[in-house]
Amino acid sequence: MKIIFFGLGSIGQRHANILLKDYTHDLYAFRSSAKSKPNELGIKELYSWDELEKLKPDVAFITNPTSLHIETAIKCAEFGCKLFIEKPIGSSLKDFEKLKKIVKSKKIVTYIAYNLRFHPIILKLKKNIENKKILHARVVCTSYLPTWRPDRDFLKGYSANTNMGGGVILDLSHELDYISYLLGDINKMTGTYSKRSNVTVDAEDFVDYLLETKTTPVNIHINFLSQLRQRYIQIDFDQLTIIADLIDSEIREYKNDILHKTEKVDYQKGQEYSDQIKYFLDNIDNPSMMNNLSEASGLFEKITAFKNHE
Template sequence: MSSKGAVGGRIPVAVLGTGSIGTRHLELLRKIEGVEPVAVPMRRDRRRYWERSGYRVASGWEQMVGDGPLLGVVATDTARHAEDACQALNLGFNLLVEKPLAVNIGEAARIKACAARAGRRVFVGCVLRFSDSLNVFRQQLPRIGRVHTVHIECQSYLPDWRPDRAYKDAYSAREGEGGVLRDLIHEIDYAGWLFGWPEAIQARIRNTGRLGISADEIAWLSWEASSGTLVSISLDYLTRPSRRGVRASGEKGTLEWDGIGLSVALKRPGKRDELATSQQTKEALYTAQLQSFIQACVEDAPSRLATLQEGYRAVSISDAARRASDSRRETKVDYRVEDHS
């Protein structure tokens, strides 16, 4: 990995926000050869913790300027993404912004405008693009011929996510920045990545009151891709045991991805079923994304990372789903930045 311009031969990567996901990024960056992770805590009282843990600590983005390639990870609360990303972009950073890109399309448009003015690159942390098993699924899709229907699901029980923390206090529970549509936007991202982005969408979004939170607990979305494939997505915070996967039905058979068991099953009439499995760890998954981000920015290497445009598209779909649910009608997805800038 090239480190031209980096201090001490290592490429500094600043991580703004040191909550659970920011901590994960910092710990994994520390294990990547040639990289120096820099913790940028939002709270002053956290700086001493990271210093004692042996990390370089900065008080803000501006402290990194003039210190080699400007690479940053935005891992703050979703409601802050636009503000934090634009500050970094204006200073010359290339960014990996944790998913979702922003809370709504207006905020996503702000980031897009800042990136364009600064001439910087922004990627979105839709990490499932680096899942070995999901990529096997992607590679195997042609074997089932033309796909007519796809069902995607990600269903789990929110209180089980972080047993050591009151789930009602987490960002996931807050209406303005959490909820299944934003939290589980991975599924919207890879649906578009694998099968094509929709022009219009149908949706139903509900808060049942069972969890005592203000954010949406259930979302169902459906659309017709440009290929004619009918795509449906089921998301919720209420299901036990957890489920995550994709089932694609084509003219020659069925292909299924199990995102929890990390397996891909191919079933075709008259032929023996095929099963592929992966041993990829969560650490390896996130490390692959971070390495790809660094290589894309420093070496201009090709990448599976979700681009700024794709992150914008996913937020556009999420916003359109809310409008469709409110109106109970199929709703056009508006991808035009100028309408929201």
């Protein structure tokens, strides 16, 4: 199978390395200019859409800056490529309807890559809360953007720049996705966000959401301005509180303010990315695979409406 990458930044290289290590597909990289520095993975490079048309790739991995996702996906869909689109779908709704129409008319297989759906903690939690009445859920995700990619100038990266699709709302939309996955569709989304520090050029660096899902109310705090790295989900039941900690890879149960049980969950760093690609390739001919464009579009539209104060 021929697979072409659009964007070989950190996430593109992560996906490509998994494919190079675990599979035998032919990989290619689409570059914006022949003057670009050759990629470090030794992947064959293409420099024009004419070359791509002759190549006839089977799959396109859309891993370029968020602001380019939709226009790139449209062009690839027009060539009949199956689409692996790194989250989020895009930075705005511009041309989104066009993408949906092309995907539907050509019956293009699509997948929106939210890797945390494959994290062992999320999978374990989903099983643990099944058919249980949830009173409330709280999610916290804090980190410090300059430490994300220490070998690069963080202010030049897309995360720090609004025009590239950066900011916590889009860049850290994992939490909204896995809450939908765990607790059902988000019916109402309100909250506040702004830029409070110097870790971005102009993008928001924190957001607080108040949500109503299909099953329960949820509040979510996300930032990348904090000196304390945290990522956990707290779920309250009538006689039990669970904290699922994605950093420590454990699930803690509390009763009457006392730690009742701690369950360590086996986790190998990066395994959720490998499991995600395996799922995608195993379902490569299934237009109804989990989190396809049609399924993911509702959340994406809610996120962009929230960001635009609509």
